[in-house]
Amino acid sequence: MGEATLYGLCGAALVGLGLFGLIVHPQPLRKILAFNLIGGGVFLLFGAIARRGAAAGFGGDPVPQALVITGIVVAFSATALAVALLLRLFQETGQATLHLDG
Amino acid sequence: MSLALDVLTIVAVSAGAFFFLAGTVGLLRFPDALSRLHALTKADNLGLGLVVLGLLFQPEGLFAGLKLITVWLLTLLAGATVTQLIARTARPGGAQE
Amino acid sequence: MTDRPLALDIGLAFLVLGVAVWTIAARDTFAAVVGFVAFGLLLTLVWARLAAPDVAPTEAAIGSGVTGGLLLGASTRLHGTQTPAPGEKPGAILRLAAAALCTVVSAGLAAIVLLLPEPAPTLAPQAATNISATGLGNPVTAVLMAYRAIDTLLETVVLLLALVGVWSLAPDRVWGGFPGPRHHADPDGLLPFMAQLLVPVGLLVGIYIFWVGSVAPGGEFQGATILAAMWVLAMMAGLVDAPAVSRRWLRLLLVAGPAVFFAIGLAGFAMAGAFLAYPEAYAKLLIVTIEVPVTLSIATMLALLVAGPPERALR
Amino acid sequence: MRAAVADFLFAAAGFVLATVALGLVRILRGRGDDDRIMAAQLLGTGGIAAMLLLADAMSMPAAVDVALTLALLAAFVSVAFVKGFARLGADGT
Numbered sequence: 001m002g003e004a005t006l007y008g009l010c011g012a013a014l015v016g017l018g019l020f021g022l023i024v025h026p027q028p029l030r031k032i033l034a035f036n037l038i039g040g041g042v043f044l045l046f047g048a049i050a051r052r053g054a055a056a057g058f059g060g061d062p063v064p065q066a067l068v069i070t071g072i073v074v075a076f077s078a079t080a081l082a083v084a085l086l087l088r089l090f091q092e093t094g095q096a097t098l099h100l101d102g
Numbered sequence: 103m104s105l106a107l108d109v110l111t112i113v114a115v116s117a118g119a120f121f122f123l124a125g126t127v128g129l130l131r132f133p134d135a136l137s138r139l140h141a142l143t144k145a146d147n148l149g150l151g152l153v154v155l156g157l158l159f160q161p162e163g164l165f166a167g168l169k170l171i172t173v174w175l176l177t178l179l180a181g182a183t184v185t186q187l188i189a190r191t192a193r194p195g196g197a198q199e
Numbered sequence: 200m201t202d203r204p205l206a207l208d209i210g211l212a213f214l215v216l217g218v219a220v221w222t223i224a225a226r227d228t229f230a231a232v233v234g235f236v237a238f239g240l241l242l243t244l245v246w247a248r249l250a251a252p253d254v255a256p257t258e259a260a261i262g263s264g265v266t267g268g269l270l271l272g273a274s275t276r277l278h279g280t281q282t283p284a285p286g287e288k289p290g291a292i293l294r295l296a297a298a299a300l301c302t303v304v305s306a307g308l309a310a311i312v313l314l315l316p317e318p319a320p321t322l323a324p325q326a327a328t329n330i331s332a333t334g335l336g337n338p339v340t341a342v343l344m345a346y347r348a349i350d351t352l353l354e355t356v357v358l359l360l361a362l363v364g365v366w367s368l369a370p371d372r373v374w375g376g377f378p379g380p381r382h383h384a385d386p387d388g389l390l391p392f393m394a395q396l397l398v399p400v401g402l403l404v405g406i407y408i409f410w411v412g413s414v415a416p417g418g419e420f421q422g423a424t425i426l427a428a429m430w431v432l433a434m435m436a437g438l439v440d441a442p443a444v445s446r447r448w449l450r451l452l453l454v455a456g457p458a459v460f461f462a463i464g465l466a467g468f469a470m471a472g473a474f475l476a477y478p479e480a481y482a483k484l485l486i487v488t489i490e491v492p493v494t495l496s497i498a499t500m501l502a503l504l505v506a507g508p509p510e511r512a513l514r
Numbered sequence: 515m516r517a518a519v520a521d522f523l524f525a526a527a528g529f530v531l532a533t534v535a536l537g538l539v540r541i542l543r544g545r546g547d548d549d550r551i552m553a554a555q556l557l558g559t560g561g562i563a564a565m566l567l568l569a570d571a572m573s574m575p576a577a578v579d580v581a582l583t584l585a586l587l588a589a590f591v592s593v594a595f596v597k598g599f600a601r602l603g604a605d606g607t
Contacts, residue, residue, distance in 0.1 A: 003208045007245055008312035010212040014219055016305030021223035023297040024289050029228055029270070029277060033235055036266065037219050040242055043258075047249045048312060053321030058338055059250025061321040066342035069257045070354050073420055073497075076261050077361035080504035083273045084365040087507065091370075096280040108519050115526045115567070122530050122560055126537040129556060135549070142552050146559050153530075153563045157570055160519075169578050170566065173585045176400065177559055180589035183393040184555055187596045207528040214535050221538075229598070233550045236591055237538065240561045243584060244531075247568050252576035256583040264587030268594040275598035382597075390593065401586050408579060416576035425583060428590040435593055 004051035011044025028086050028098055032079060039075040043068045111159045118152030121145055139185055146181040150174055208248060215241045228274045235270065239263020252416035253339040256408065260424035261501075268431070269505050334483025336414035343418065344486045348475045352464060355457045355493060358500045362453070366444050369509040375445030376513045378506035384437035394436035401429035409494050413487070419494040426494075427501035434506065441506050443513055449499070456496025460489050523571035527564040534560030551595050558588040 014037055021034030046064045053061030090096045125145020132138045154174045158167050218241060222234040239262045246255035289297070326338045326346070333345040343351045369376070384391045402425075409422025433439045442449050463485055467476040477485045537556045562581050569577030 003205065003248055005312060006208050006212055007249060009309050010215055012305050012308035012312055013216055015308055016301040017219050017223060019304055020297055020301040024294055026288060027228065029273060030231065033222055033231055033270065036235065037222060040238065044245065045308065047246065047251060047254065050251060051249045052315060052319035053323055054250065055321045055323040057327065058323045061323045062326045062338035062342050063322045065251050065254050066339050066347060068254050069343065069420055070350055072257050072262050073354055074357055076266055077358050077504065079266055080269060081361045081364045083269055084368050084508055087273060087276060088368045090277060090280065096277045111519065112522055115523065118563065119526050119529050122533045125556060126533045129537050129552060130539065138552060142556055145556055150559050150563050153566060157566055160570055166575060166578060169582060173562060173566065173581050176585040176589060177562060179393060179396055180592050181555060181559065183389060184592040184596055186389055188551060207524055210528060210532060230550060233554050237554060237557050240558060243580065244561060244564060247565060247574065247577050247580060252574055252580060255580045259580060259584045260587055264591055267591050271594045271598045397589055404582055404586060408583065417579060421583065425586055428587055432590050432593055435597055
């Protein structure tokens with residue numbers, strides 16, 4: 001087993017782990033953290049596929065690598081917007097919860 | 103010549119790795135925050151410094167060497183500042199400030 | 200390269216998973232965020248091991264660094280609200296069901312990884328044969344700026360829309376005002392002193408990483424993030440204040456990158472017959488003309504996304 | 515000879531990582547937030563050292579630029595840590 005497969009499996013595990021956190025954590029900030037773990041896992045899957053595509057003197061297929069760079073930046077935009085929404089919710093209600101009766 | 107340089111690299115990197123070990127052990131074993139800080143500073147300054155020194159013995163060109171030294175200096179600066187700021191809040195009497 | 204690198208890889212993979220478990224399982228949110236920053240650092244090493252030196256600094260700068268700083272700020276602001284109310288905690292049945300679902304998802308993905316086709320499909324040879332037409336030396340930059348330039352153009356628009364979204368969350372009384380709290384320079388001068396030393400070096404490194412991106416790993420996103428981090432650092436140290444978001448120059452700076460990108464893309468119809476097509480003789484020149492304003496715009500967007508919505512009114 | 519040095523540098527990178535990972539135990543059972551910051555700081559330095567060692571061992575000079583980025587962003591995150599830490603302290607927690 002090469003390192004590409006190893007880190008691909010690691011990415012698969014990370015997606016499941018992040019998904020679990022996203023479901024079971026009631027606090028929105030923890031959900032945002034879990035969302036970023038899922039992102040890390042998905043990017044690693046791309047990384048494994050890129051590494052397997054090493055050819056023509058490149059260490060990996062540059063197309064999935066460029067996709068990951070784009071993905072990291074987009075994940076950051078989403079995180080920043082989510083954090084701003086959460087802080088505004090806290091400012092308005094004094095609470096940071098998604099619980100409707102709360 | 104190249105063999106001598108390789109030996110120097112191995113010696114310096116090994117010494118650096120030892121300081122990382124020492125820093126971690128200190129962080130885990132020392133009883134109070136200030137001596138733990140001391141251990142951390144050792145690992146930061148000497149551990150990374152010796153690793154950088156060891157890698158400088160490998161011929162990579164002047165610019166690459168300059169970058170290695172910059173990495174070390176940046177880490178020193180950040181480490182020193184954070185250490186100072188933590189030390190100011192973690193007096194032996196307690197954590198209140 | 201015998202078994203030792205692989206031992207390193209196995210250790211690294213387990214470390215990544217361990218830190219991820221900690222990020223999910225930690226009771227305290229601040230501790231979970233510390234775990235997340237460590238996670239990003241370890242992923243950076245993984246990207247180096249996957250021979251992706253362009254992705255590694257992006258992960259270091261954005262995935263771990265700037266996202267970490269943002270989440271740290273949020274976790275300290277929300278401190279004390281992070282204990283779930285009794286009714287909020289999911290029951291044992293839901294947790295079990297979630298665990299089962301996530302195991303199935305992970306197992307499915309793992310099966311896909313193990314069953315990937317041999318030989319692996321790759322676009323690397325095509326990227327290699329066409330790279331001379333772009334005048335670039337780095338295949339990843341060639342993908343970002345030439346082969347899939349429209350993705351990058353849309354990405355700058357996504358960043359801009361996210362920033363508009365963040366700004367629109369400001370309450371009426373501070374509309375168009377200054378983001379975040381005003382940080383005052385520490386009277387003992389330690390943090391400002393560090394920032395005064397670090398920021399110029401950081402700006403230099405940021406420009407270097409951006410510039411080297413055309414021939415070697417690096418590029419506009421990595422460089423821009425370093426520039427943004429240095430700006431935010433100077434704000435946190437109290438050296439400079441964040442600009443009011445209604446400033447004309449700031450808005451111009453923000454749209455300059457996407458606007459130049461779009462304009463050159465449209466000019467592609469006239470020059471080479473397609474949107475974002477570059478005539479071969481001018482490809483490198485046009486790409487650099489796009490990259491400079493795009494880098495400045497992205498740096499500004501990232502810094503302001505970290506700074507958050509306006510909190511202090513214009514006077 | 516070159517291969518032997520590369521092997522040694524790989525091993526050194528693994529050793530440094532394993533060592534600072536031990537320090538992560540401090541994060542896991544941290545007695546306070548200052549301990550967590552120290553452990554994260556140590557992990558940061560160790561990660562930078564490992565990246566430099568990998569750069570040489572893998573003959574990937576670009577990894578030195580990655581270490582440079584890490585060093586700058588580690589400084590940024592450290593300041594955010596300390597700022598946040600000060601705010602936690604001010605809240606009386």
